[in-house]
Structure formats: structure tokens, C-alpha cells
Amino acid sequence: MLGPVLLAAARSDGIRRAVSAAPVTRSVVARFVAGEQLPDAVAASAGLAARGLGVTLDHLGEDVTDKAQAERSRDACLALVEALERAGLAGDAELSVKLSAFGQALPGGHDLAHRNVLPVVEAATAAGTTVTLDMEDHTTTDSTLAIHRDLLTRFPATGAVVQSYLFRTEEDCHALAAAGARVRLVKGAYREPAAVAYQDRRDVDRSYVRCLRILLAGEGYPMVGTHDPRLIAVTQALAARLGRARDAYEFQMLYGIREEEQRRLAADGHRMRVYVPYGTDWYGYFMRRLAERPANLAFFARSLATRT
Numbered sequence: 481m482l483g484p485v486l487l488a489a490a491r492s493d494g495i496r497r498a499v500s501a502a503p504v505t506r507s508v509v510a511r512f513v514a515g516e517q518l519p520d521a522v523a524a525s526a527g528l529a530a531r532g533l534g535v536t537l538d539h540l541g542e543d544v545t546d547k548a549q550a551e552r553s554r555d556a557c558l559a560l561v562e563a564l565e566r567a568g569l570a571g572d573a574e575l576s577v578k579l580s581a582f583g584q585a586l587p588g589g590h591d592l593a594h595r596n597v598l599p600v601v602e603a604a605t606a607a608g609t610t611v612t613l614d615m616e617d618h619t620t621t622d623s624t625l626a627i628h629r630d631l632l633t634r635f636p637a638t639g640a641v642v643q644s645y646l647f648r649t650e651e652d653c654h655a656l657a658a659a660g661a662r663v664r665l666v667k668g669a670y671r672e673p674a675a676v677a678y679q680d681r682r683d684v685d686r687s688y689v690r691c692l693r694i695l696l697a698g699e700g701y702p703m704v705g706t707h708d709p710r711l712i713a714v715t716q717a718l719a720a721r722l723g724r725a726r727d728a729y730e731f732q733m734l735y736g737i738r739e740e741e742q743r744r745l746a747a748d749g750h751r752m753r754v755y756v757p758y759g760t761d762w763y764g765y766f767m768r769r770l771a772e773r774p775a776n777l778a779f780f781a782r783s784l785a786t787r788t
Contacts, residue, residue, distance in 0.1 A: 509766050511736040513540070514758040518556075521758035522563050524735070529572035532746045533754050536612060536732065537564075537573055540759035542580040547592065550583030554596040556759075558603055565607040574639075575604055576755065578614045579624055590623045597627065601635050612639030612662065612703075617670040618646055618677065625652065632661060639703065643668030644688035645677045653691045657698020664703035664732060665691055689714055696722050702729040703753070707738045712745075726750055 514524035525535045539556045541549075557575060564570045582596035583589050601611045613628050615621065624640070631638040639662035642649045646668065656663045667684050668677070678684045688711060695702040696718050704715050712731065719729060730751035733742050746752040757765050 509762055512734065512757070512766060513762045514735060514756050516758065516760045516762075518559060518563055518758070521560065521756060522567050522569065524756050524758070525564070525569050525573045526567065528754050528756070529569060531743060533742060533752050534730070535569075535573035536576045536753055536755050538576045538578075538614070538755065538757040538765075539581075540757050540765055541761040542578045542616065542764060543585060544581055544583055545586075547583060547586065550581065550586070550592060550596055553581040554600060557600045561600065561603045561607050561609070564609065570607045570609040574609045574753075575600065575611045576614050577611055578616060579627065580616055580620065584620060584623060590627070593623070594627050594630065598631075601631055601638060605635050605637070610635070610637040610639065610662075612641065612664060615641040615643055615666075618672055621646070621648070621652075628661070629659075632659065636660070637662060639664060641666060641705075642691065643670075644691050645672060645684045647676060647678070649687065649691055650694065653694040653698075657695050657700050660699040660701075662701045662703060663695055664705045665695060666705040685711070693718055696724055696729065703732050704729060705732040705755075707733055707741070709741075712741075 514520050521537055521539075525537065528535050537560060539553065539560060541553050541556075544550045544553060557577060560575060561570075564573050577597060577600065579593040579597060583592035586592055597611070597613070604611050613624055613631075615624060628638060628640040640656060641664045642652050642656070644665060644667050653663070653665075665688065667688060678687060685708075688706070692702070692704065692711070692715060696715075704711070706712060706715075715729075715731070718724075719726075726749050730753055731745055732753045732755055735754050735756045742752050742754060
């Protein structure tokens with residue numbers, strides 16, 4: 481019941497101000513966010529790479545309100561690529577970008593987001609890494625996948641994200657698998673209406689397994705975004721049954737969640753990549769992490785209780 485409330489709170493300016501002002505908040509956020517500045521992100525990436533873990537970095541910021549802000553998001557990502565290359569981390573770390581941060585929701589936003597993301601993908605490719613386009617709420621799906629299709633023609637390593645709670649996702653998986661794309665499969669973290677998305681967690685999980693089977697049987701590179709032990713086991717069983725080598729897919733988990741399991745999978749010979757967010761605009765991301773798992777909310781509540 482709390483999930484929809486927290487997702488609504490993620491878009492509330494009033495609640496944003498209250499949560500951000502709480503003295504305990506920043507220390508709790510540090511569990512899920514690598515830091516607010518670029519050097520924080522580079523340091524976190526270096527630490528994870530030293531433990532044999534891959535990284536995908538997200539400069540936090542979405543739903544920008546003007547073109548100048550979208551250009552600042554683009555420039556921040558360009559600076560990130562430069563910093564990774566300078567630190568010798570381009571082989572270990574890629575970028576995850578939200579097209580809403582590049583102006584997708586503005587008037588003419590599809591073309592604006594495309595123009596802003598293109599130099600980021602070009603720079604990442606030149607540096608020896610790549611970019612994955614994060615997926616947001618269902619109203620952005622067509623635009624995001626269209627931009628992804630266009631980028632694939634020049635930059636075939638560009639990744640896309642699909643969300644198993646949407647009814648359409650099995651069809652999207654068939655198309656992406658046939659195209660040989662890099663695809664991150666997640667359950668989904670936005671509040672979606674019953675007209676477009678499964679509302680029961682069991683239905684979301686069943687859809688996840690169907691989509692997973694499509695991707696593992698296809699021609700692309702599946703990126704399995706889950707912390708669920710059952711889905712990890714299902715992935716391993718399906719991959720073995722379909723003849724997928726361990727270097728032909730990877731697991732992905734969020735920074736600060738199930739770290740021991742991340743290390744275990746890597747030690748067992750699996751490719752394991754950690755999604756590392758950073759930046760000052762952490763509120764929306766943080767609230768979605770609380771909404772996804774009761775354990776995250778309990779962690780936040782315990783921290784408030786012990787520090788107030």
C-alpha cells in the first residue's frame with residue numbers, strides 16, 4: 481500500500497523540501513547514492529572495478545523544465561565520459577541516461593532529447609564505453625525506443641531498458657532481441673495505470689520471466705536487472721538451458737543493495753554490473769528506491785528513529 485504513496489511523494493515539491501531538510505536524510509541517501517559530485521562517482525566506480533564489478537553511472541536529474549537545464553545535463557554526462565577516460569575506467573564503466581533529463585518532456589522534446597544525447601553517445605564510443613537509455617514512465621516509451629533504434633544504426637552497443645510491468649514489454653523484447661541489442665530488463669519503478677501495466681507483483685514477476693526467456697533466446701545481450709533471488713536462479717537455469725555462456729549476459733543491481741550477492745555472483749564467474757547514481761538531484765531516485773522494497777523503507781525509518 482505504501483508504494484503508490486511514495487511514488488506520488490517522489491513528484492511532490494513540498495515533501496521533497498521536508499525530506500531534504502531532515503538532518504538524517506543525507507546519511508541515509510548515501511547508502512543508495514554515490515555522492516553529489518563527479519569525483520564521488522569516479523571514486524565509487526574505481527572501488528567497484530577493483531572488486532571485479534562493472535559499473536553503469538547515472539547523473540541524477542529528470543523532468544527538466546527548460547532547454548538550458550537539458551544542455552547542462554548533456555554537459556554533465558560529457559564531463560563524466562572525460563573523467564572516466566582520464567581515470568582509465570572507460571572499460572569498466574558505462575553511462576545510463578534518462579532522456580527526460582535531456583529535454584524529452586519539453587515542447588519538441590523528442591528531437592531535443594535526440595540532439596542532446598547524440599554527442600554523449602559519440603563521446604562514450606570514442607572513449608571505449610557506451611550508453612544505456614533508461615526507461616521512465618509509459619508515456620516516454622515510444623519516444624525512447626525510437627531514439628534507441630536510430631542510435632543503433634551508428635552505435636550498435638547502445639543499450640535500452642524495458643520494464644516487465646508494462647503489458648507491451650513482451651512485444652518490445654521480441655523486437656529488441658531480433659535487433660541484437662543490449663537490453664536491461666527491470667520490473668519497473670514508476671506508478672502506472674491499470675490500463676497499461678500489471679498491478680499485482682506476481683503478474684509482474686511472471687511477465688519478467690517471459691521477457692527474460694525472449695531475451696536469453698534472442699540475438700542480443702541481456703542485462704538482467706534484479707535483486708530477487710528467485711529471478712536470479714531462474715536466469716541461471718534459463719541461460720544454461722538455452723546455451724548462454726556466462727559472458728553472453730550480465731546481472732545488474734543497484735548501488736548499496738545486496739552488495740554481498742553482487743560480490744558472490746562476480747566471484748562465481750558471472751558478469752555483474754552496479755548501477756551507480758550520483759548528483760544533487762537525488763530525491764526522485766531515492767523515493768523510488770523506498771517504494772520498490774519495504775526493506776529500504778524500514779532501513780530509512782530505523783535511521784530516523786535512532787537519530788532523532
